[in-house]
Amino acid sequence: MPFIYRSVIQRSDPTPKARELLAVFPSMVNDCLRAGLEKKMSDFPRIKELCWPRMREYRVHDSYRVSAMFDAANLIKKFQTDSKRTRAGLPRVSNEYFSASLGVYLEAKELLLPGNIRTPLNGHTLAVLRAKGVEVVSATMTQETCSVIYRKFVQGVAPRGMVAVDLNLDNVTTFDTEGESIVYDTSALSQIHEAYRRVKSHFRRNDARMKGTVWRKYARLEHDRKLAVLHSVSSEIVKRAAAKKQAIVMEDLRWLRDMYRRRSGYSAYYLSKMNAWPFRQILHQLAYKAEWLGLPVVTIDPDWTSEKCCECDGLMEVPPVEGIVVCSVCGNAIDRHLNGAKNILRRGLRSGPGWSAGEAVTGSNLPGWETRARVDADNPASQR
Numbered sequence: 001m002p003f004i005y006r007s008v009i010q011r012s013d014p015t016p017k018a019r020e021l022l023a024v025f026p027s028m029v030n031d032c033l034r035a036g037l038e039k040k041m042s043d044f045p046r047i048k049e050l051c052w053p054r055m056r057e058y059r060v061h062d063s064y065r066v067s068a069m070f071d072a073a074n075l076i077k078k079f080q081t082d083s084k085r086t087r088a089g090l091p092r093v094s095n096e097y098f099s100a101s102l103g104v105y106l107e108a109k110e111l112l113l114p115g116n117i118r119t120p121l122n123g124h125t126l127a128v129l130r131a132k133g134v135e136v137v138s139a140t141m142t143q144e145t146c147s148v149i150y151r152k153f154v155q156g157v158a159p160r161g162m163v164a165v166d167l168n169l170d171n172v173t174t175f176d177t178e179g180e181s182i183v184y185d186t187s188a189l190s191q192i193h194e195a196y197r198r199v200k201s202h203f204r205r206n207d208a209r210m211k212g213t214v215w216r217k218y219a220r221l222e223h224d225r226k227l228a229v230l231h232s233v234s235s236e237i238v239k240r241a242a243a244k245k246q247a248i249v250m251e252d253l254r255w256l257r258d259m260y261r262r263r264s265g266y267s268a269y270y271l272s273k274m275n276a277w278p279f280r281q282i283l284h285q286l287a288y289k290a291e292w293l294g295l296p297v298v299t300i301d302p303d304w305t306s307e308k309c310c311e312c313d314g315l316m317e318v319p320p321v322e323g324i325v326v327c328s329v330c331g332n333a334i335d336r337h338l339n340g341a342k343n344i345l346r347r348g349l350r351s352g353p354g355w356s357a358g359e360a361v362t363g364s365n366l367p368g369w370e371t372r373a374r375v376d377a378d379n380p381a382s383q384r
């Protein structure tokens, strides 16, 4: 994984200079589109040769001339690909925007674009763009927003271990190859869900339009508050994994539906709490944050990870003790979330050398890989 590209967007008010460009840049792109389409060209160097004289007529910085031709070349390429499959309309830019990739810099708390166009950046954008190893690639402005594409050279980490992430109703439990287990409390998620459910239940009125607006507003607030909870948990997990140089093993998104199924038989109340849990979101965050730091991510099929014993694969029974499960075969009594995390870790370690995310990463980098793999292979109960 050489460069990883990301983007950050914020609100911004265009300065008078930026406003002039917003008005003229789409015409520049459309000029290039017309010329390029007529000559059936989509190759940037040829578009540049073809359109440069025309672009010189616009009184803008060279950087924007190049960007307009570049955007046009990409739009034509996309059009040519699309029109092979379906009848695509001729590309044309109608929204006001401009972009620049040459000569875009951070200066103090501003983004400096060619032609001395300055945009103040908010704290979040600044923190993102000033992070170690981050380079600004390009910027796109509209009437309301400024979005910046940035990149970082990410060196794949050769893991010294692995950490398993088990998602539960009220917590996220991790267990790693060093034997450390951490429980992250996420009960706030169902509290937030419940609070908004109660608020929204008051809006059974006749005014459908009013209800729609209010409903959407609360849905967004609820979503944002949940995201904040998830972000703090996923950041902490990835930060610890990075410090210990551990690969992350977690449930495969594709299996989520089965996870619901396997937990069927629970009460309606339980299932409603389940629905409050944005499982996909946290898995996505973990993968996204791990990638940025070069940490490999392993995904496994989570079927039976909570029902089987982490020691012998026997079926777990639920005694009348809160949070504990007991193995019907070997008698192992363990916290049920820890049992789940341990099973996920075992499955991650077993998932074979094919799991590596980068060429530097192989199963043999992990201590105990061979032994664990052999033990599992010898145990017929573990064969699925």
Ligand SMILES: [Zn+2]
Binding pocket: 309, 310, 311, 312, 313, 314, 327, 328, 329, 330, 331, 332
């Ligand atoms: Zn057992």
